[in-house]
Amino acid sequence: MAKLKNPFLLTGFHSVKYFCDREREFETLKDHLANDRNIVLYSWRRIGKTSLLKYLLNTLEKEKKAETLYVDLLSTNSTVDALELITQAVYDKFGKTKSGLSAAFQRLVGSIGMSLSFDPHTGIPAFSFSAGSSPKPETSFRVLGEFLKTRKQTVIVAIDEFQRISNYQNQNGEAVFRSWMQSFPELRFIYSGSHRHMMTSMFAEKNRPFYRSTQLLDLEPIEYSEYEKFIRYHFSENGKEITKAQIREIYVWSRGQTYCIQLICNTPG
Numbered sequence: 070m071a072k073l074k075n076p077f078l079l080t081g082f083h084s085v086k087y088f089c090d091r092e093r094e095f096e097t098l099k100d101h102l103a104n105d106r107n108i109v110l111y112s113w114r115r116i117g118k119t120s121l122l123k124y125l126l127n128t129l130e131k132e133k134k135a136e137t138l139y140v141d142l143l144s145t146n147s148t149v150d151a152l153e154l155i156t157q158a159v160y161d162k163f164g165k166t167k168s169g170l171s172a173a174f175q176r177l178v179g180s181i182g183m184s185l186s187f188d189p190h191t192g193i194p195a196f197s198f199s200a201g202s203s204p205k206p207e208t209s210f211r212v213l214g215e216f217l218k219t220r221k222q223t224v225i226v227a228i229d230e231f232q233r234i235s236n237y238q239n240q241n242g243e244a245v246f247r248s249w250m251q252s253f254p255e256l257r258f259i260y261s262g263s264h265r266h267m268m269t270s271m272f273a274e275k276n277r278p279f280y281r282s283t284q285l286l287d288l289e290p291i292e293y294s295e296y297e298k299f300i301r302y303h304f305s306e307n308g309k310e311i312t313k314a315q316i317r318e319i320y321v322w323s324r325g326q327t328y329c330i331q332l333i334c335n336t337p338g
């Protein structure tokens with residue numbers, strides 16, 4: 070793999086070489102999945118949830134242990150938006166054949182009641198409910214689940230920015246996702262979100278629908294000793310100097326926030 074010009078990445082996951090630590094969390098996540106447990110991953114903003122998720126999903130795909138689906142709910146405002154986004158992700162991952170849409174996927178879109186359109190410029194298909202239709206998210210999620218269940222390998226559905234569902238208006242997004250998860254014990258679900266309080270209360274309060282159905286992982290800042298090794302290694306690999314005191318200062322000033330540390334180390338000068 071080609072060496073990157075700047076080893077301190079500011080977006081997502083590239084490869085293990087540019088990824089600091091997270092070994093323990095990585096093993097915990099793998100262990101939960103291997104034992105058929107669903108997962109909630111939460112932390113403050115920009116600590117590294119998405120990157121860790123991408124690392125995990127990449128690895129499981131590479132090891133041929135599972136098939137994975139990643140969706141980011143950030144742009145969604147309703148369960149219907151979420152459904153359209155997830156359908157698109159299922160198509161991107163499992164619905165294509167060399168000649169276009171697979172027959173199974175066409176049947177799926179039909180039974181959900183979605184219509185298919187093609188981007189006039191790119192020809193890429195897009196799935197949406199037509200105006201005037203009255204989508205039934207619960208039913209549609211069930212149809213998607215039935216489709217994913219038929220894959221030979223276990224499908225892991227990773228849903229990022231999950232706290233977004235609390236902004237859905239007049240809809241019980243939480244209940245829709247809970248019933249989806251509970252109806253499909255064959256599928257694995259990972260919910261990731263950054264509103265710590267909301268994520269924990271949603272999954273931990275007894276009277277909330279998700280109670281006790283999942284394992285919680287609270288992602289803490291990367292430990293100082295690990296980050297120090299990582300920063301030192303990449304500086305020396307690139308012929309640059311940095312002192313222990315400087316690394317300490319960066320870590321303390323950033324309060325351990327991964328993005329902030331990466332940004333400072335990424336910036337020359």
Ligand SMILES: Nc1ncnc2c1ncn2[C@@H]1O[C@H](COP(=O)(O)OP(=O)(O)OP(=O)(O)O)[C@@H](O)[C@H]1O
Pocket residue numbers: 078079080081082087088089090091112113114115116117118119120121263291327328331
């Ligand atoms: N283990 C790591 N080693 C090096 N860089 C990392 C690591 N984890 C995350 N990063 C970097 O830190 C930044 C924030 O990571 P990421 O986007 O994964 O966090 P997040 O918790 O998902 O944030 P948000 O709350 O905004 O969704 C990114 O620039 C990413 O490249």
Ligand SMILES: [Mg+2]
Pocket residue numbers: 118119120229
């Ligand atoms: Mg994220």
